Amino acid sequence: MTVQNLLEKIREPWIHRLARDLARGAGVRENFEKELARFFNLLEQAILSGDPSWIDPVLFDWANSPTESDLAEGQYNLSTLVARANNFTFDVAKENLSPEESLELLSATSLVFSYALSKASHYESDKRVAYMANELATIQNKLEQLDRSKSNFISVAAHELKTPLTLIEGYTSMIIESITDAGAKNLLDGVKGGVKRLREIINDMIDVSLIDNSLLSLNFQPLWLKQALGLLEKELRPSCEAREISLEINPFEGDDQLIFADPERIHQALRNVLTNAIKYTPDKGKIIVDGRKLPGFLEVTIKDTGIGISLEDQLSIFEKFNQLGKASLHSSSKTGFKGGGPGLGLPITRGIIEAHGGTIWVDSPGCDEKTCPGTSFHILLPDRSEAADPKMEKLFGSETPTN
Structure with missing residues (x-):
C-alpha cells in the first residue's frame, strides 16, 4: 500500500x-x-x-x-x-x-x-x-503623553503661582519700608528670603517645562568662560567660606577665547553644577574648576572632594525631580551639606547645555560618606566663534581676540 x-x-x-x-x-x-x-x-x-x-x-x-x-x-x-x-x-x-x-x-x-x-x-x-x-x-x-501632561501642569502651576508670589513679595517690601521695629524687620526679612527661594523654584519649574517642550530660547552673545567663572566664584564665595570649602578655578587653554552662547543660561548651568558640588562636599572640602580646549569644543571640568555618586544614581541624576539619598535626611539649605531641593538643577543644566549643542556627563567611583571619593562633572560647549545674528557677527567679528 x-x-x-x-x-x-x-x-x-x-x-x-x-x-x-x-x-x-x-x-x-x-x-x-x-x-x-x-x-x-x-x-x-x-x-x-x-x-x-x-x-x-x-x-x-x-x-x-x-x-x-x-x-x-x-x-x-x-x-x-x-x-x-x-x-x-x-x-x-x-x-x-x-x-x-x-x-x-x-x-x-x-x-x-x-x-x-x-x-x-x-x-x-x-x-x-x-x-x-x-x-x-x-x-x-502613554508615558510620553503622561510626561507632556505633567510638564504642562508644571508650567501652568508655576505661572499661576507667580502672581500671588509677586503680591506677597511686593507687600512684604512695603511693610519692611514702613515699620521701624527691628525685630519685626528681621521676621519680614525671613519672609522675603523664603519668597525669593520660592521664586527660584518656580522659575526652575518653568525652565523644566520649556526644556521638555523644546521651547527654551537662547540669546547668543559673546561669552568668555574666564569671566563667567570669575563671576560665579564671587557669587558662591560666601557659601564656600561659610563651610570652609576651597573653590579653586584654574586658568586653561581657551578660557579667554570669545565664543557665542547665552551668557545668562551658561551662568545658570555652571552655577547649578557648582551649587551641587557644594551641597555634596563636606565642610573643609575642595572644589576645582579646570578645563581644556578640544577640537570644536571647550571642556569645563568641575571636580569635588565630596561623597560621590553611586553608579546607579549616575544614570538618573539628570532626570527631573530626581534626588540623591533620602529626602527626609536632607537639610533645607540650598548650599548646606546634603541640602535638599526639588531635583531640577541638573536636568535644567543638561537642557541648557544640549540646547547649545553641547553635552554633560558625570564621573564618580561611587558614593561613600566616609572616604569621599568625589565627583567630576564634564561640560562640553561648542567652540562657536560665529554669531547666528549677522548684526552681532558684524559687531564682534568671527576671529578670536588676542589678549
Whole structure:
C-alpha cells in the first residue's frame, strides 16, 4: 500500500479525533474540522512532493489567527497544536494500520512534522515579538503623553503661582519700608528670603517645562568662560567660606577665547553644577574648576572632594525631580551639606547645555560618606566663534581676540 493510500485510510479518524480533542462546541468543531482537512491535504502534498514547504500557508494563517486577548493571556500556542497533530498521527496510525504500515507512514510524515514544528515556532515567535513591540509602543506613547501632561501642569502651576508670589513679595517690601521695629524687620526679612527661594523654584519649574517642550530660547552673545567663572566664584564665595570649602578655578587653554552662547543660561548651568558640588562636599572640602580646549569644543571640568555618586544614581541624576539619598535626611539649605531641593538643577543644566549643542556627563567611583571619593562633572560647549545674528557677527567679528 502506498503512502498516499495510508494517508487516505487515516484521514477521517485523524480529523475527527483531533477536532474533538482541540475544539469545544459543535459549531467550533465543525469549522476546525475544515481547517484540519486543509492541513491534512497540504501534509499529503508535502509528503508526495518531498517539499515540506507545502505546509506553510496553513501554518501562517493559524499563526495569525489568535486575538490580542489570546496573545496577552498566553493562551495560544501553534507549536503545541502541531505537536498534538503529530502525536495523533501516531495514535491513529497505530489503531488503523498494521505495524509495518504505521512505521512506513510515520517515516514519511516525520520529516514534514519536524519542518512544521520549526516553522510554527518561527511564526509564533514573530507574532509574539510583533505583539510585544506594539504593546511597548503603546506604553511608550502613554508615558510620553503622561510626561507632556505633567510638564504642562508644571508650567501652568508655576505661572499661576507667580502672581500671588509677586503680591506677597511686593507687600512684604512695603511693610519692611514702613515699620521701624527691628525685630519685626528681621521676621519680614525671613519672609522675603523664603519668597525669593520660592521664586527660584518656580522659575526652575518653568525652565523644566520649556526644556521638555523644546521651547527654551537662547540669546547668543559673546561669552568668555574666564569671566563667567570669575563671576560665579564671587557669587558662591560666601557659601564656600561659610563651610570652609576651597573653590579653586584654574586658568586653561581657551578660557579667554570669545565664543557665542547665552551668557545668562551658561551662568545658570555652571552655577547649578557648582551649587551641587557644594551641597555634596563636606565642610573643609575642595572644589576645582579646570578645563581644556578640544577640537570644536571647550571642556569645563568641575571636580569635588565630596561623597560621590553611586553608579546607579549616575544614570538618573539628570532626570527631573530626581534626588540623591533620602529626602527626609536632607537639610533645607540650598548650599548646606546634603541640602535638599526639588531635583531640577541638573536636568535644567543638561537642557541648557544640549540646547547649545553641547553635552554633560558625570564621573564618580561611587558614593561613600566616609572616604569621599568625589565627583567630576564634564561640560562640553561648542567652540562657536560665529554669531547666528549677522548684526552681532558684524559687531564682534568671527576671529578670536588676542589678549
